[in-house]
Amino acid sequence: xxxxxxVVGELGERRVxxxxxxxxxxxxxxxxxxxDDVAAVSIDGERxxxxxxxxxxxxxxxxxxxxxxxxxxxAVIMNVSDFAAKGVQPLAVLVSLGLxxxxxxxxxxxxxxxxxxxxxxxxxxxxxxxxxxxxxxxxAVSLYGTAVWSRLMLRSGAxxxxxxxxxxxxxxxxxxxxxxxxxxxxxxxxxxxxxxxVFMPKARLREGLSLAGSGAVTSSIDSSxxxxxxxxxxxxxxxxxxxxxxxxxxxEAELFAKRCGVDGLELALYGGEEYELVVxxxxxxxxxxxxxxxSVGGKLFRVGRVTGEKQIVQILxxxxxxxxxxxxxxxxxxx
Amino acid sequence: xxxxxxVVGELGERRVxxxxxxxxxxxxxxxxxxxDDVAAVSIDGERxxxxxxxxxxxxxxxxxxxxxxxxxxxAVIMNVSDFAAKGVQPLAVLVSLGLxxxxxxxxxxxxxxxxxxxxxxxxxxxxxxxxxxxxxxxxAVSLYGTAVWSRLMLRSGAxxxxxxxxxxxxxxxxxxxxxxxxxxxxxxxxxxxxxxxVFMPKARLREGLSLAGSGAVTSSIDSSxxxxxxxxxxxxxxxxxxxxxxxxxxxEAELFAKRCGVDGLELALYGGEEYELVVxxxxxxxxxxxxxxxSVGGKLFRVGRVTGEKQIVQILxxxxxxxxxxxxxxxxxxx
Numbered sequence: 001x002x003x004x005x006x007v008v009g010e011l012g013e014r015r016v017x018x019x020x021x022x023x024x025x026x027x028x029x030x031x032x033x034x035x036d037d038v039a040a041v042s043i044d045g046e047r048x049x050x051x052x053x054x055x056x057x058x059x060x061x062x063x064x065x066x067x068x069x070x071x072x073x074x075a076v077i078m079n080v081s082d083f084a085a086k087g088v089q090p091l092a093v094l095v096s097l098g099l100x101x102x103x104x105x106x107x108x109x110x111x112x113x114x115x116x117x118x119x120x121x122x123x124x125x126x127x128x129x130x131x132x133x134x135x136x137x138x139x140a141v142s143l144y145g146t147a148v149w150s151r152l153m154l155r156s157g158a159x160x161x162x163x164x165x166x167x168x169x170x171x172x173x174x175x176x177x178x179x180x181x182x183x184x185x186x187x188x189x190x191x192x193x194x195x196x197x198v199f200m201p202k203a204r205l206r207e208g209l210s211l212a213g214s215g216a217v218t219s220s221i222d223s224s225x226x227x228x229x230x231x232x233x234x235x236x237x238x239x240x241x242x243x244x245x246x247x248x249x250x251x252e253a254e255l256f257a258k259r260c261g262v263d264g265l266e267l268a269l270y271g272g273e274e275y276e277l278v279v280x281x282x283x284x285x286x287x288x289x290x291x292x293x294x295s296v297g298g299k300l301f302r303v304g305r306v307t308g309e310k311q312i313v314q315i316l317x318x319x320x321x322x323x324x325x326x327x328x329x330x331x332x333x334x335x
Numbered sequence: 336x337x338x339x340x341x342v343v344g345e346l347g348e349r350r351v352x353x354x355x356x357x358x359x360x361x362x363x364x365x366x367x368x369x370x371d372d373v374a375a376v377s378i379d380g381e382r383x384x385x386x387x388x389x390x391x392x393x394x395x396x397x398x399x400x401x402x403x404x405x406x407x408x409x410a411v412i413m414n415v416s417d418f419a420a421k422g423v424q425p426l427a428v429l430v431s432l433g434l435x436x437x438x439x440x441x442x443x444x445x446x447x448x449x450x451x452x453x454x455x456x457x458x459x460x461x462x463x464x465x466x467x468x469x470x471x472x473x474x475a476v477s478l479y480g481t482a483v484w485s486r487l488m489l490r491s492g493a494x495x496x497x498x499x500x501x502x503x504x505x506x507x508x509x510x511x512x513x514x515x516x517x518x519x520x521x522x523x524x525x526x527x528x529x530x531x532x533v534f535m536p537k538a539r540l541r542e543g544l545s546l547a548g549s550g551a552v553t554s555s556i557d558s559s560x561x562x563x564x565x566x567x568x569x570x571x572x573x574x575x576x577x578x579x580x581x582x583x584x585x586x587e588a589e590l591f592a593k594r595c596g597v598d599g600l601e602l603a604l605y606g607g608e609e610y611e612l613v614v615x616x617x618x619x620x621x622x623x624x625x626x627x628x629x630s631v632g633g634k635l636f637r638v639g640r641v642t643g644e645k646q647i648v649q650i651l652x653x654x655x656x657x658x659x660x661x662x663x664x665x666x667x668x669x670x
Contacts, residue, residue, distance in 0.1 A: 008443065008468075009436030016434070016443055016466050023447030027427070027460035039463035041427050041479060049384055053477055054465045055431035061467070092362070092376050096390035096431075096475040099351070101344030108343065108351055112358030125362035128374035130389045131351050132396070133343075140431040140475035142388055144376060 036155050036237070037082040037221060040147075048149045050088045051142065054079045058137035063180050063198060068107055068137070069114035070199045075139035076118025078224065081203040081275040083145060085222040087153045087212020089205070090124040092144045098134025111139070122205050151212050153220035158238035158280035160308035162218050165300045167204045167277045167293065170227055171253025171264065172197035174271025184260035186252075193252045204277045206296035211277070214292035216285030226272035229327030231312050234278065244304035244323065245315040265316075272327050280306050371490050371572070372417040372556060375482075383484045385423045386477065389414045393472035398515050398533060403442055403472070404449035405534045410474035411453025413559065416538040416610040418478060420557040422488045422547020424540075425459040427479040433469025446474070457540050486547050488555035493573035493615035495643035497553050500635045502539045502612045502628065505562055506588025506599065507532035509606025519595035521587075528587045539612045541631035546612070549627035551620030561607040564662030566647050569613065579639035579649040579658065600651075607662050615641050 008016055021034060031048050032040040040048040056062065056075035066074075076093060083090045095115055099108070119126050124143070176194035179186065186194070204222075211217050219238050223230045231242050249257075249268045257264035281289040286302075293300040304314075313320045343351055356369060366383050367375040375383040391397070391410035401409075411428060418425045430450055434443070454461050459478070511529035514521065521529070539557075546552050554573050558565045566577050584592075584603045592599035616624040621637075628635040639649075648655045 004439060004441035004444070006440050007436060008434050008438045008440075011440060013466055019440060019443050020432075020447040020450075020464075020466070023444060024451050024461040025455055027462050030462060034463065039427060039429060041462070043378060043382075043481070047378075049427075049479060049481075051427060051429055051463065051477075051479055053429035053431045053463065053475070055433065055467055055473070055475060057433055057467050057469050059468065059470070092374060092384075092386060094374060094386055094388035094477055096388045096477075097355075098390065098392055098433075098471075098473060099343050101342060103343045104339060105341050105343075105346060105354060106339035108354050109339070109358060112355040115355075116359050120360055126359040127362050127365060127376070128369065128386065128388065129355075131348055131355070132390055132392050133394065134392050134473065135394070135470035136433075138390070138433060138469065138473055138475070140388070140390060140473070142386075142429055142431075142477035144384060144386055144479065146378070146384075 031149050032152065032154060033156065037085050043146065046148055047146055050083065050086065050145045050147050052079050052082050053140065053142040055138065055140040063177055065180055066199050068110040072111040072114030072139055073118035074201060075141045076115060077201050077203050077275065079141045079143045080122045080205055081222045081224060083143060084203045084205040084208035085153065085220050085277050087151060087208045088145045088147045089209060090122055090143045090145045092127045093119045093124050094142045095126060095129035096140040097129065097131040098136065098138030099131060100135060100137065101133060122203060153212050153217050155219055155221050155234055155237035158219040158234055158240045158306045160240060160306050161283055162280040162306040163283055163286050163302055164242055164244065164304040164306060165279050165281055165289065165302050166248060167207045167298055167300060169248045169250035170274060170276065171267035171271060172250045173273040174267045175253040175256035177273065178262065179256065186256050186259050190252045190255055194256060198273065201275050203275050207293050207298045208277055210292040210296045211279060211289060214288050216281050216289040218280045218282060220277060220279040223274045223276045223278050224272060226270050226274065226327035227278065228269040228323045229325065230278045231323060232325040235310065235312050239310065241307040241309040241311040242304055243307055243313055243315065246303050247314065248301045248303060269323060270326055366484050367487065367489060368491065372420050378481065381483055382481055385418065385421065385480045385482050387414050387417050388475065388477040390473065390475040398512055400515055401534050403445040407446040407449030407474055408453035409536055410476045411450060412536050412538050412610065414476045414478045415457045415540055416557045416559060418480060419538045419540040419543035420488065420555050420612050422486060422543045423480045423482045424544060425457055425478045425480045427462045428454045428459050429477045430461060430464035431475040432464065432466040433471065433473030434466060435470060435472065436468055457538060488547050488552050490554055490556050490569055490572035493554040493569055493575045493641045495575060495641055496618055497615040497641040498618055498621050498637055499577055499579065499639040499641060500614050500616055500624065500637050501583060502542045502633055502635060504583045504585035505609060505611065506602035506606060507585045508536065508608040509602045510588040510591040512608065513597065514591065521591050521594050525587045525590055529591060533608065536610050538610050542628050542633045543612055545627040545631045546614060546624060549623050551616050551624040553615045553617060555612060555614040558609045558611045558613050559607060561605050561662035562613065563604040563658045564660065565613045566658060567660040570645065570647050576642040576644040576646040577639055578642055581638050582649065583636045583638060604658060605661055
């Protein structure tokens, strides 16, 4: 088939972004490379404006059972999580809303309240936007904040010997999503934790700000496309590899995996819709990074180390196994 | 019917925005009131970050015959026009794209090129964004730039006695839109001008920047929802009225009106999708404002004056007639 006639559903999101990117003139003055979690523009010698846009579409991003309030809040959280990964406080939220004609005023109120809740939870305000008619519910959020350039935690910067760490235990949202769509039961308290992780995701903003302040972090990304994908992105942008020797699976996800005959590692690595931070830390500054996260009530989990080999592997039963470059989006394209 | 069950299609866009706005906590630090064409956040005592988000949906914003390239470009122009009205240079463009699964790679390339063309035409760069699956083609654009706060041309600020002026002749896009959908013919050169004004809109950025630099302008807005609506918005935010005594209808729109039995004033006042600037000017600084626009190759047309009476009227055959508070969006809701 001629290259140009291949369709988006077949190409997948990442290829689409690649195609678009080639059409854009390069903004040479940017202090952050294209393709990192956020974009940035210099304000003066020291400070940068940090910008992010990420869109929620109900058809693909709002699982059955999630309310409009939760969907609107999640659209903000998705964006805040990227600011968290860079260590930047969001200040202002803009929202372009696409709404089907038959939505009620009550629905609109719920969306407005969800947006406001998401913004205020992280110290930002909704300052403007736009609405229009669309077939789906579209919540296109953009964020603005400022940062000291030298403190931004980029995807590039990891060095062989650094410690790889994450801000939480993995697997809950992917277990929760499967609970919502597949026929499998777990105890109600476990179900609640898992489904809550899908409907009420949290961004690790305090952890990100504190880590950026510590100066101990060499690279950072969030895990919204899955831990495996995040590691591959960090690896690519930093030109390094990783050995993961301790995969932190949440107890509830582990229980779900056992009960429902699912591979726990699959949940932890390839799930996505997960908003933990994945960072690399200078080994001699590890205790500072740990203390920084603890000082804001969080916990930093050591999961592996950075290598110079450009391979991304896990140690499983004493053997090296590759971690594949796939994540949640890819899954959906294959489905 | 209970208030909450009324649907969006019935309420119209402006009511929806009002409902949303009440749900948002007020960002007290904003140097620009909510509801102006752009949002702003202080950077320091003097400078502000200027932000804007506006979304294009193919179903409602892309008339039959307009290409994807043109649609993507227009999504940028819509946003640049608001920056132009405030006198702010856009620096960075972010785009969230919603794409149907069956779009081809060729389509994606066209969209990417259209976005880049729109940005580069006005000195900005596409620096980031996001893509996802949607039923419609969604181009949600957000813009960033910086400005000196005291130079921003807001919607508020018009004073009784000020001159009302516009940057161009009106009626072409609404005549062009009707040509595309209704059964009426005009000479081919006229048709080309009218249809081109729909497919290839221009933002008055140079004029806006130059007017802001002149210091002669007391208030400003663009005419994207129609001249009538713009006057009502300026009137509301500035707490003034207007007497319009010279409505500048483009010759091509006039010819279309005559040929096709349409009211030319209707085209000029209530059309929309028009990206001229509507400004008020201190009377003693009129020649400075005129010179500022001429210095960048444009022309400023005097159309009336600001009054203290809070009525918005036009002089027609020597008689005062009210200009109604309706515009393009309202039209569509009624259709």
